[in-house]
Amino acid sequence: MAQTTATAICVFSMNLLLISMLPCVASMSSGFRLKLIHRDSPHSPLYQPNLSDFQRFKRNVEISEARASYFQRWSEIYSEGNSMKPQNISLRLPLKFNEPIYTVELGLGTPFVKRTLIFDTGSGITWTQCKPCFQCFKQKEPLF
Known part of the structure; x- marks a missing residue:
């Protein structure tokens, strides 16, 4: 009960903060802007200067692959003709998937x-399917 009350107070406070910022944002002719700082930028508090460019690239690919694998498993569960019930299956989010990017x-x-706040975009890398694509996910949009 106490945790629920604390959560409600936190949500209320954040809403109040956002509402109080509206007049300031509305008066700005250029709108509201936030500068995203990638975790691999020397300006980021998450920056690890001891990593090489290759290690940074490899880490970003691993995070993106973990994310794709997670969504692939969910799509298999929800695919047509699958007799498994999603509510009976436990999928754990890979630890790599939870690393902040920005x-x-x-x-x-x-x-x-x-x-400094963590800004969750879901991924630091954007993947798209390109021709020729031999093992593609089904999609309505044309391949790139």
Whole structure:
């Protein structure tokens, strides 16, 4: 019960914060902007300077592959003709999938205090299917 109350207070506070920011955002002619900082940028608090470019690339590919594998398993469960019931199957999200990709800096309060937040985009790499494609996922859109 206490955790539910704390969660409700947190959600209410965040909504109040966002509502209070609307006049400021509405008065800006250019809109509201956040600078995304990739975790491999030297400007990121998540930056690991000891990693080589190849190690960074390999880590990003592994995260993206874990994400694709996760969605592939879900699509197999929900595919037509599958006799398994999704509610009876436990799929664990790979740990690699949970790594943050981007952060943003946000200033709050008076006096202005910078806070670094994790910005969840789902992935740092965008994959698309290209021709020739031998093992493609079914999609309505044409292949690239």
